[in-house]
Amino acid sequence: MSENSKINQFNSKLIDLLQKGVEFFKANYLNKLKTNKTEKINLNLPGDIGTVHIYSHLDTDGICAAVIMAKALMKENIGFQITILKQLDDQYFIDIEYTAKVLKHFIIFTDFGSGQLNIIQKYLEGIPHIILDHHEPLKEGLDNTFSKEKLNYIGFHANCFLAGVNGSNEISGAGMAYLFVKLLNSSNIELAYLAIIGAIGDLQNSWQQQTFLGENLKILKDAIQINSIKVESEPNISRSKSLAYAIAYTLPFQIEGLKQDIQSVYKFLDSIGISHKNDFGEERTLADLSLPEKTKLINNLVRKILESPESNITQINEIIAKTYLIEDFKEYKEIYDGKDLSKMINACGRLEKHSIIISALVTNNPKYIDECIKIMHFYSDQLKNSINWLENNKKLIELNNLYYFYGENVISENIIGVVCSNLIFDSSINSLKPIIGYADADENNYKISARCSSELIRKGVNLSEAIRNVSAILKLELKGGGHAPASGAKIPKNLIKSFIDLLDKEIEKQKK
Structure with missing residues (x-):
């Protein structure tokens, strides 16, 4: 398949919009950077054009979007900085304005910006920048501080809604960043898996059996094509928790006789001939089961559902889900599943461990990944305590x-x-x-x-x-x-x- 045909599978209006964004980036930064470097080298002077500064949201999608941009810039030998924020508001824009005007950094916003056009107008009027976002854009008139007529907008606003693509379920912020860098350099197809992790983080795999729609489905095809993601159909429970715990607590609905009762789950597994422990006496997980065992588990969970007078076809359909296995993390049982990797990234973002998660995703260094897994466990405990406090x-x-x-x-x-x-x-x-x-x-x-x-x-x-x-x-x-x-x-x-x-x-x- 030619490179053009690969990109043509995507929504044509969205690709046209993002292609204009790439051209804007080249005209307002890349070409100037190359010219500036040449001139300064000839005169033996330091350059006066700054690096690219990426600002992104602290959730899984925002962090994946920032890492996609970072890895693509590294490939082009372009310097960059990343700042992860809770949200864009006035308290951060004083620093952003200084970064753009004084340090001459080129600003790229990922996974936010469209809902903050009023604030961008206030601080970055007349300063070149790019927004790559999938949230609904701020509408003129809903906020009297925002006016398209007043906006001296020499930035580039790339939002999927402007191309008729629904950012709630068809593409994520990481997906927007991915398509942008793929247009910049077709070899960035290797980053498709990060766009899928971002979409999982935003719960966009929420269709039947946790499948994707729209541009997300096409990005997934890119990832499958280069073997960076493997898709399997499995029982809809956690892959990383013990099998008994996963059945008792992580099904999308509760099954009478099994819900929140691990001892009953043990008896159920014994009755269908599936051992919950391995030969070393350790608790098994879904990932440890053979294909015949997974099939047996699905069939018997369906049987348990049908035994209940409150059973329905939706529950039977939801007993199986697509699992997106991320090949770069195959050696890490706890985060091989894209859902678990997404949880790890989100945990680090929410607990403001931004540097370590970005380092882990950019370098795949085992030391950083292990530390991020520990952070995920701590965060999981926090969530449980919070929900228990609410309920109690x-x-x-x-x-x-x-x-x-x-x-x-x-x-x-x-x-x-x-x-x-x-x-x-x-x-x-x-x-x-x-x-x-x-x-x-x-x-x-x-x-x-x-x-x-x-x-x-x-x-x-x-x-x-x-x-x-x-x-x-x-x-x-x-x-x-x-x-x-x-x-x-x-x-x-x-x-x-x-x-x-x-x-x-x-x-x-x-x-x-």
Whole structure:
């Protein structure tokens, strides 16, 4: 297959948009850098064009996007720096403005920027930069500080929504970065696996049996083509947890007689002839099972589902899922599965261990990877403790159209969104109501995180639009962004009650 035919499989409008972005990068940085180096070498003077500075979000998708850009720049012998941020707002833009204007760095935003065009206008007017994002762009009129007419926009805004591609489920921020660098140099197809990890981190493999749609599916084909990802169909449980624990606690739904009861799971496994321990007496995992054993497990889990009067076809369909095995991490049992690797990256991002996770992904150095795995375990314990605190202290409050909770001094702003995501899958919670969590961001503001089920999305709920509309009603300068199923913002503490009440009414309006 020719290089043109490989890229032509993608959405043509999106490729045209990103190709213009590549040309912008060449004209405003690469070509100037080459000219500047030549002139300075001839005059024996230091160059006066800075490096590329990548700013990205702290979640899995943002970190994967930044690493994709970094590895592509390394291949072109271009210097770079990476800064990982919680979100783009005024407190960070003072440094960004200095970096661009004084240090002459070329700024690239990945996995955010489209929802912060008002702030970019304020600080980077007239300064060349690139935004590679998949979040819904800020709409003129919803925030009176943003005006397309006033914007002296000599940056390049590459957002999938501008090409008719849905960034909520068809492509991630890492996917946008991947297509950009693939157009820059076709050999960057080797980075496709990172785009898939980013998409997994944003829960975009949420279709039947955890498959992908749209551009994500095409990126996956790139990764499979060069053998960087292997796809298998397996029981829909954790690959890295002990087999008994995985069946009891990590199925997407609970099976009567097995749910949260490891002793009952042991008896179940014994009854179907699958040993839960290996020859050394160690607990086995799903990864340890042979193909016949996996088939036997699936068949008997389906049988258990059918024994329940509450069984349904959806549960039977969900018992099998696609597993995306990342070949670069084959030697690491705990993160060979893309879902587990995604969790490790997210843990490091949320706990502000940015340097070590970037080093691990850029170099594949075992020392860094082992340290990141330890961080993942610590983070997992934090999440469990947070959810137990919510449940034990009945902190989750139910309104007509949503649930909400305040993290107090237990749940920090760095993990509030992940706690909300975990609660969405709690079978005791009404899936037709979103989860809203808020935590202290600073002395005057709360960090808001909102999550909802795919079922609610099908009924017309869009959390990103809801939060923007409520922010407009309260005359707030929007400091956040997101997608239909997951969004966030910063809200003044004195307006939190009004915000929650208005959001409850906004969700009611959106439901079909």
